[in-house]
Amino acid sequence: MEKKWFKMYGNAVSGKKGRWIVLITWLLLVAVLNVTLPQADSQKNEMAQNLESHSPSQQAKKVAEKEFPATSGTPALLTWYKSAGITDEDLSLIQKYSKELDKNPVNSLDSVVPFYQFPLPVLKQQLSQDGTTLILQMHEERALKKRRTVAPQKSKAGFAARLGNLIVKKPLHLMVITLLFLGVFAFFSTKIIYTYDTLSSFPKDMPSREGFKIISEHFNPGDLAxxxxxxxxxxxxxxxxxxxxxxxxxxxxxxxxxxxxxxxxxxxxxxxxxxxxxxxxxxxxxxxxxxxxxxxxxxxxxxxxxxxxxxGLTAEQYDTEQTTNQDSRIIIPIVISIIAVLLLAYLRSLTATAYLIGTVLLSFFSVLGLGWVLLHYIFGVEAIQGFIPLYAFVFIVALGEDYNIFMISSIWKKSKQLPLPQAIKEGVAESGSVITSAGIILAGTFAILTTLPIQVLVHFGTITAIGVLLDTFIVRPLLVPSITVLLGKWAFWPSKQHIEAVERNTAHE
Structure with a gap:
């Protein structure tokens, strides 16, 4: 009965009329959602991010914007300072610069105080009392500010922020714990038994497996192949x-x-x-x-x-094993080399390249070990297909490095303006929700394979889903940032420019 309903459903959605009905329905649904849901550019950033909208200052701001609209936004202050005092020659250069800004404004600039129209005696009155400082007010476009989409910061630290604080405070503890956890399961990867038996990949109640069992019980098993x-x-x-x-x-x-x-x-x-x-x-x-x-x-x-x-089939399976092993010896080093070159070109750091690749490789072997523990010791699987490690390697290493780059690039960028610990905390918090969501969705997608009757797909889906989850919740948020904290400025070696930036920001901390 159940199969009948599925068959009717399949015929309905794939028929000549059904497929067009499904397509038009989805297009209409997308159009309705596009009109009814809030648009991305409708969001705005409140300057007082730590204040609730019902606080007095924010209420006053709303009234001011409604009753006293202005064409200009918050002024930016351009400051000149000269310890020996600003001279008339300096003021002439400032006037030329003011004129250039007024005639050719930069992006997001609405207006500039026209210093070039001021007589020199009037402009001198704008100097500080000691004659060393001059301030030029420039106003940004208010309309542009409204179009900027910046998520307001929450007054209470979220889980990602607390995790970032924990990583910075106890990096050694986290690194040791995660390495022990991954190392234990990586050890189990040496215990895996591989098979190239295509017959065993089918369910035990399949006619072909039942037939082989009967033959092997009543005749010589080698008679079949x-x-x-x-x-x-x-x-x-x-x-x-x-x-x-x-x-x-x-x-x-x-x-x-x-x-x-x-x-x-x-x-x-x-x-x-x-x-x-x-x-x-x-x-x-x-x-x-x-x-x-x-x-x-x-x-x-x-x-x-x-x-x-x-x-014969036995000889073909033996050749498959040899070919798979040979391919692994070629493909794995090539993949690692390509990833290493790309990481080195992007990060400009040998140290970071080394530990990013090292953590992903450790994660891969841990995934194999954890998958074997789950499949063998819990579900009673005697062996897994021999080509699964190679396929899983390509997926897990590629996805792992993708997640690592997403997070580490945020840390690299922030470390140029912030002390490294703060950059790591913000980098982990900023990328955490995105990577976690993507990891859960992807792991769930691979986990669907475990519901299929073909055992090779069950094994592959289980191992790959575990790999994505392990990288999402262990390697990326804990191990990689902990190592970065412990290495400090040497995580950027040999980039002298980045090391100097970290030293400079740390000194100002």
């Missing part, structure tokens, strides 16, 4: 079949069949006495090859290694 051994004999007598029959894991060797075009090529079907899809059967493939090659050499056949071919 025999290994094919093909040799080039060069027309010489050999003992390949006899030697294969003596191998402990071989149950049966078929009669040799000559090739239809080359009678010197002989094919044998070998039934193993173990599950032909298992890791144990795969590990016997090199032994079979070595055994056959030695038989050919004893028969006087030269270049024996080039005259042996092994096929």
């Amino acid at each position: 025999p290994v094919q051994v093909i040799v080039q004999t060069d027309g010489k007598a050999n003992t390949v079949k006899e030697d294969l029959q003596k191998v402990s894991f071989v149950e049966l060797v078929s009669k040799g069949i000559k090739g239809s075009k080359n009678s010197n090529i002989i094919s044998y079907n070998i039934e193993m006495n173990v599950n032909p899809y298992s890791n144990k059967a795969m590990s016997h493939i090199p032994d079979l090859r070595n055994k056959v090659e030695r038989s050919l050499k004893r028969a006087g056949i030269t270049h024996a290694s080039d005259k042996v071919w092994i096929g």
Whole structure:
């Protein structure tokens, strides 16, 4: 009954009329929401951010804006100071600058006091009593200020702000705790058992798995997927079949069949006495090859290694394992190298590049270990598909570095004007909600894969979802900023300009 309703639903939304109805409905919904919901440019920033709108000063401000509208905003004060006193020559230069500002105003500038129209004696009266200082008032456009969207600061510190304070106060404690947590699960990644058995990726109640179980219980399990051994004999007598029959894991060797075009090529079907899809059967493939090659050499056949071919599903799984391992040895260093180059180009810091990559790699191995603990020790999974770590690596490392860059770039930018601890607190607080929301949504998306019947998708979805959550709630908000606090100015090495900026801001703290 349930399948029937799903089928009816699918036919309804994908039919000739249904698909257009769905599309038009979504377009109308977007149009209605666009009209009814507040627009982004409708928000404004109140200068007194720490005051409630019902406070007396804010109420007075509202009345003033309503009853006494002004065309100009809050004045900006441009100040000249000269310890030896501002001379007539200095005033002439200031007048020229005032004229240039008035005729060619910069962005957001509404009006400038016209010093260039003042006679020199009048302008001198604008100097301070000691004659060292002169102030020029400039007014910003009020309309532009209303269009700026700046979220008002809350009077009470949120969770992200409290987390930032904790990181700055106890960076060593947080770093040690997170490293221990990640290190324990990274250890479990060495215990993972991998499989390339495609049959095991299906549910246990699938007909193919049930059929294999019945065959293995009543017949030799190797009968389902025999290994094919093909040799080039060069027309010489050999003992390949006899030697294969003596191998402990071989149950049966078929009669040799000559090739239809080359009678010197002989094919044998070998039934193993173990599950032909298992890791144990795969590990016997090199032994079979070595055994056959030695038989050919004893028969006087030269270049024996080039005259042996092994096929069948077991051999294909073995080749898949070897190819996956080879790809991992190539792809993983390439991905790390590319990320390192991009981080170095963006951050201009070898130190930051090193610990950002290091934390993500530690996170990756911890994810594998935590995923194995969950799948193996809790849900009873015997092995996970061998290519999952490579696929998960690409996703987890890319997403992890993306989140790290988002946060660390905020810290880098703020550290040029603020003391480093304050920059870290604000950087963590500023990026926390965005990254956390994105991480939860993405983890939930991958977690949907765990509801599917195909086990390989369940394993991949579980590990990747854990990886996103681990990076979102452990690595990015705790480990990375804690390391940055502990390293201090050396987090920016070898950028002398940034190190000097941190030292300067710290000295003014």
